Amino acid sequence: MKDELEKQEASSATMIENVANDSDLQFGEGLVENDRDSSLWASAMSHKLILAHSIAAFLAGGVFGYDSVINGASISMPAFLLYFGEHTATGSLFVPSIWASMWTAMSxxxxAIGGFGIGFVSDRIGxxxxxxxxxxxxxVGVGVQFAATSRGMLxxxxxxxxxxxxxxxxSATSWASEISPLRLRGPIQSGIVLFMVLMQALGLVTIRLYIENISPSAFRSVxxxxxxxxxxxxxxxTxxxxxxxxxxxxxxITAAKKALTRxxxxxxxxxxxxxVLCKQVEQERSQAEGHGNAGYLELFQGTNFKRTFTVLWLFLAAGLNGASLLSQNTYFLIIAGLPAVHAFDVGIGGFGLAIIAIVFSWFYMEKFGRRSIWLAGVAINILVLAIIGSLYYLKSNGSLWAVAILMNALIAWQLLTITSIGWVITAEVSSYRLRAKTQSIGVISNATVTWLFTFTVPYMYNTDAGNLGSRAGFVFMGxxxxxLIGSWFLVPDLHGFTTDEVDWLYSQNIPVRNFQQYADGRAKQGATMRTVATGKC
Structure with a gap:
């Protein structure tokens, strides 16, 4: 079996090299340069078919978004609390911390497990x-939740x-990254985040519509x-x-040509x-000789280590920036004393603001740079979390409203400057050969960090545990x-660089804060010389 796989790989390499040596190669590289220099609008008009096909990836973002909001916000519904909750000594309804944690954390x-396993599967079946x-x-999973009659079944x-x-x-983010032309790479990944936020907003609106219905049909409809x-x-x-x-x-190769035609x-x-595509794939294959089939271990070897650690760091942000606290803000605000209807209304407004901001980001992302936006996002995040923590000591209805508004505004800010930028950089930082597994690592790290923090956060603020209230903001401020410190050394700005140019930048151990200095043509020249050195042009 192993000999057969090696024979197939050798045959594939020969086919790829034959195509890559075609006279069209030089013209194709010119097309890449034209796309690099084109405006966002011009690129979008030139690649309307790709944008249309990207809808599939956007819908995958919607699957993630709707689940993420109802996973946390549904426990705030009176109907849900009556069915799955308990009463305090004073008669108030609440969900025990262990179950509030497990429903979100185990999901x-x-x-994370799915993100890990699918890397092997997608490299085999596509x-x-x-x-x-x-x-x-x-x-199937939604069906089990819909029919759930116990906490365990849910x-x-x-x-x-x-x-x-x-x-x-x-898989969807990897697919979207691989079909994207250079100029649309960032906006398409940001579009996935946009659909994620749209579905989060829709989920919150849906819950809001059923908030006054106290029968089990309310949360089952959601x-x-x-x-x-x-x-x-x-x-x-399909x-x-x-x-x-x-x-x-x-x-x-024939199937690839048909896919490109579509x-x-x-x-x-x-x-x-x-x-051009065949040349880039063959170049990566030649540079990876001796490593064998691409595996997860290779992500942590040589120059791949810093790239992989960058992906891990980008999604560690989902825990360190307080997103797990903000994602449960509706339930948090209700137990703090804000009426449920108002808690949902403020949340919906926050998501509306985020949607507008993400669309706006498609135009300013290139102007200000991924790295600058990320660092500014984390810096403002620190300030707002400090204010949220301080408002705990102002025992008034006004301070509670201020916490509600700030938490939802911060959700929009994080989506705008941290979440959307994180997915864009993750799609840009990996090589073609390791992209599926790098995207899997992104999902794994995001899910693992979120699992850890969503499991512990309810113990920080819940009335039957730490009872910190909005003082939890101080924890995430720290x-x-x-x-912010780690991001200064790890987060790059890869706008305008091709995959082989990114390979060259990391192979030269250039500090990430200096990457954009090489957008003057030095990265392209270095990548070309590296290609010539492999003898695979």
């Missing part, structure tokens, strides 16, 4: 069918769905509506082309684009300071 733990399979599993449904979401999000998104995403991916990069890596249109220099 994220299974997301990104497209991995997404379809994950969507089918999600349909937990089981959330775990099944969490596994599916980890799989589909890792769960039932979740079926829409995995079904839509699964159907969308008609999408497979990633051309995956097909080239497998030596399926993505770019038949009259858009397909042979030239295929030649962790955000650590996040």
């Amino acid at each position: 994220y733990l299974l997301q 990104r497209k069918w991995a997404c379809v399979g994950a969507a089918c599993i999600s349909v 937990l089981g449904g959330k775990m099944i769905n969490g596994l599916a979401i980890g799989c589909i999000f890792a 769960f039932a509506l979740q079926w829409i998104w995995p079904v839509a995403a699964g159907l969308a991916f 008609v999408m082309p497979e990633s051309p990069i995956f097909l080239v890596q497998k030596g399926k 993505l770019y249109g038949s009259n858009n220099h397909i042979d030239a684009r295929l030649a 962790s955000s300071v650590l996040l």
Whole structure:
């Protein structure tokens, strides 16, 4: 079996090299340069088919977004509290900390497991069918939640769905990254985050509509509506082309050409684009000789280590920046004394602000740079969390409203400057060869960190545990300071660099804060010389 795989890989390499040596290669490289220099609007108009196909990845973001908000906010519904909650000595309803933690934390733990496992699967069967399979599993998980009659059964449904979401999000972001032209790479990844936030807002609106209904049908209706998104995403991916990069890596050159034709249109220099793609894949293959098949261990070897650690750091931010506290702000505000209806109204307003901000980010992301936006986002995050913590000591209704507004404004700010930028950099920092597994590492780290923090956060603020209230903001203010320090040394700005140029930047051990200094042509020249040195041009 091993000899057969090696023979197949050698055959694939020969096919790729033959295409990469085609006369179209030089013209294809010119197309890459034209795309690098084009405006966002011009690139979008030139690649309308790719934007249309990206809807499948956007729907996968919607699957993640809707689940993430109802996973935390549904426990704030009176109907849910009556069915699954308990009464305090004074008669107030609450969910025991252990179950509030487990429902969210175990879902994220299974997301991490799904993100890890799908890296192997998508490298074997492709990104497209991995997404379809994950969507089918999600349909089952939603069904178990809808039918749940006990806390344990509800937990089981959330775990099944969490596994599916980890799989589909890792595969969909990898697929989207691999079909994106250089200029649209950031906006398409940001578009996935936009759909995630749209579905979070829709989930909150849905819960708000049922908030006054105290029958079990209220929260079951919220769960039932979740079926829409995995079904839509699964159907969308069945008609999408497979990633051309995956097909080239497998030596399926004819299939890759057909996929590129569907993505770019038949009259858009397909042979030239295929030649460039084959050259890049073969270059990575030649540089990785001696490592064997791409595995997770290779992510932590040589120059890949810093790139992988950067991905881990980007998603460690989901814990250190206080997102786990903010994601439970509706329940937190209700037990702090804010009426449920008002808590949801403020939350919906916060998501509306985030949606506008993310769309705006498509235009300013390149102007100000990924790194600068990220660092500014973390710095402002520290300040706002300090204010939230301080408001605990002002025992008034006004201070409670201030906490509510600041928490939801901070959600929008984090989505704008940290979450969306994190996914963009993750898609840019990896090599083609390790991209699926790097995206999996991103989902794993995001889910693991979220699992850890969502499990512990309720013990910080809940009335039957730490009872910190908004003083929990001080905890995450301190962790955000650590996040800012680490980010200075790790977070790059890769706007405008091709994958082989990113490879060269990291191979030269250039400090990430200086990467953009090499956008003057030195990165391109270095990558070209590196390619010539391999003898695989």
